[in-house]
Structures are given as C-alpha cells and as structure tokens.
Amino acid sequence: MNHASDRLIADYAAGADLPGDQLWGVEAHLETCAVCRARLAAVAPAQPLVEAVWSRLDLDAGPAPVRRRRRRLDTWVTPAMVPWLVMTALVTLLAVLLDRVWPIVLDATVVQLFAPVLPVLGVAASWARGLDPAYEVVTATPRAGLYLVTRRTVAVLAVVLPVLAVAGLLTGTAPALWLLPSLAFTTGTLALGGLVGISRAAYALLAVWVVVILLPAFAAQGQTFALSTGSLPVWAGIFALTSVVVVLRRTAFTRLGAHH
Template identity: 55%
Template sequence: MTWHASTELLRGYADGDDLAADVVWAVEVHLESCADCRARLAAQAVSVTPLLDQVWAGLEPSPEPAPVRRGRWLATWATPAMGPWLGMTVLITLLALVADRLIPQPFPSLALLLAPIAPVAGVAAAWARGLDPAHELVAATPRAGLYLVLRRTVAVLAVVIPLLAVATWTSPLRWLLPCLAFTVATLALGAFTGVRRAAAVLVGGWAALVIGPSLVTARPPAVLEPAALGVWAAVLVAGAAVVRLRAAVFTRLEL
C-alpha cells in the first residue's frame, strides 16, 4: 500500500509550520516521487499566494528616486585628514602676511618664501595611510590611486593658491610656477618614497637651503627670481612625467 501525505501535513508544510525535522525530510523525499501529493501541495500553496504577492510588492523598486547622498562627491576631492593640515597652511600664510606688513623692506617677503611649499602639507595628507582612518577602504575603490590623488591635490591647490594670491599679490609670477613644481615634485618623489616622506624631505630642504639663508642675509633668493622660471618649468614637466610613469604605485597602501 502506497503512503501519501495527509492534507493536514501538506498544509503545515506549505504554511511553514514548525514540523519535526524527520517529518519534513520524509515529506520532501515523498514529494520527489509522488505526482499526486505534489499536485495536492500546489493546491495548498494557493492559500499563501496573497502573502507572497504582498512580499513581492514590498520588494518592487520604489517609483520615487533614491535620495542622493550628499557628500559622496566630496570624498573624491577631500578627506577629513586634510582639514587640519589645510587649516595650518592657512594660518601660517596669514601669519607670514602679517609679518610682511610689520617688517620693513627690503627684508624678503615671508609669504613669498613659503609660497612654493605651502600646498605640500595638504598634498601629503590627501593620500596618506597614517593620516586617513578610511584609507584602506578608499584604496579598494575602482577610482583609487592616481585619479584620486590628483583630484585631492587639485582641491588643495584650490584652497592654497587664492590665499597665496592675496598674500603675494604684487609678485604672483615669482611663486606660482615654483608652487606647482613643488606640488608635482612631491607626488613624483612620493612615488618612490611615499608622499609623506617626500613632503618632509622637500619642505626640510627648502627651509634649510632657501628660507634660512634668505632670512640670514635679508635678501630674496635667486631661485625665486624671474630668471629661474625656466628651471621651475623643467622641474614641473619632469615631475609630471615621473608621476605618469609611476601611476600604478599610488594604489599601494604604504604610500
């Protein structure tokens, strides 16, 4: 005599009642070989159709557009770690501007001496593992690497350059090209040593070789004279070429 599942058992199975594990296993094994019980189960399942329709209605996409996450675009242009460094840069530049107004001429302008290295700290903070708590997460995104580094570098320059233009409005051509050259040189050297180390080396070298002697001799440095602009242009082009050739390196976390 062939065994068939009872109507009550099939109803409980279809409704998802708390049946014993061995009973559920027996019903499923029987359903695999019994077309009659499968048909009876299908009839029982009709009772849960309204519930299924309700669930599917809840899963359908909403006709209203998803809210735009404001600030997502900001993550590609800046990181919270850049804020303190940019604030420090702004403060130092303002202090240099005040000092220039108080110190009599012909003492060299402090704002002019600091202009080439002003963006370097912000650039170092824009892509540094130790300064950004979300660095690993950002580095795993498809647009991480040089694309993101350049975006954040542009954001730094967008803050620093207008400030420097106000602080040194009488001689913008003397510092603008050196400023861009230092920024690119930081990225180029950073492709080998890490951006933070590169920034520290370049800032330290500029302070020791240019700012210090200029303050001691009270004379503006020759490297910021118009005759040196050709050299700065060559540094800018060479640095950009190195950055382009070493683009893949900027996806590494240790930078």
C-alpha cells in the same frame, strides 16, 4: 590584503552616513574582496541591505541636491584635510601680517617663503595614515592610484592657489613668484612619492626648502636666486619635468606602499 575594520563593515551594513571617501573606499574594496563580502553578509541580512541600496537609488526618495553636492565633495577630500584647510588660511594671514610689520632681510616677500610649503603640507595631510580612518581601505582598492592621487592634489590646489593669490595681491608679490614654486613642489612631491611614499616625499621636500634655500638665504642677508625672477624658468622646468615623471610612473601609485 588589508581588510575593512569591523566597525566600518557594521556602519556600512546599517546604512550609516559615512564620509564620502570611506563609503567610496569600502564599496570599491567589497568589489574585489570575498572575505569582507562574507563578513558583510554575516552582520547584515540580505533583504534589508538590498532595500537600503534601492532606497539610495530611488530618485523620489533620494537626498536633497545640497546633500548630493556635499557627497561629491567628500570624494575629493578627507576629514583629515579639514584642520589643514584652517591652518592654510591662518598661515597665509600670518604671512601677510609679517610682510607688513616685519620686513625681512631678503629681497622677497613672506608669501614667497610660504608658497611652496602650503600645497606640500596639504598633499601630506591628504595621505596621512594616522589621520584617515579609511586609509587602508581606500588606498588598497582598485580605484586608487594616480586617479585618486590627482583628485586629492587638485582639491589641495583648489584651496591653496586662491588663498595665495589674495595674499600675493595684498603684498604686491608677482603671481609667477609664488605660483611656479608651489606647482613645482607639488608635482615634485608626487614624483618623489612614487618612490618613497607621498607623505615621506612631502616631508623631505619641506626639509630641502628650509635647509637648502631658506637658511642660506637668511645667512647671506640678500637676494637669493631661488626667490628671484631669474629662477622662474628653473621652476617652470622643474614643474614640467616632475609632471612628466608622475605620468610615466603612474603605475607606482597603484601600490599601497606608494601612499605611505
């Protein structure tokens, strides 16, 4: 079993203002790990820790409403996702500018080319081991699994879809042409992630999008089926099928290896 680091235990015992996902992860880990509970007891006297907990529960002395809203938001996203959020806005802005000043040879907009990529990159960032200092603790807790995967995926889509909607409106791209591929690649990442790990699945699907769809489309210099309106039933079918696979294989996400 993976245990919380000494620094995380010390910060928790001292009542430090930990990010929401780290606080949530270490508390869930302590529920089932006697070793880490013993380490916590060794670095923090019982009475000050109890007083700190009660102070958090005291409604009169509790945090302001704005702070509580921020804490709830922290349980949906990780600090590792912040750079990705900035990148999403910049990439989408670049797609809109390219669509205006650099007409591509395909019968598609640049927004369509980026649409499946943005949510997949976000899902990969939300499970990046090297970017999240609380990765081992969070993914090893009983509260992890499909529930946590779904929360972070919804957080990704909550950012990506409005951004793509604005970009699609500015470039005249029909909503279904960017929405269905985005959703299909997102659920496809989760479905494949149950087998090989979410990050690996994201990178694999990115490679498939570039090698199998984009490069042949540019080589042919014309209409490509994957970017046309005729492909919409196919994208809808992929989205439905991979969603079913994710639900049927939901237990795969309870293993730490599924989050690599």
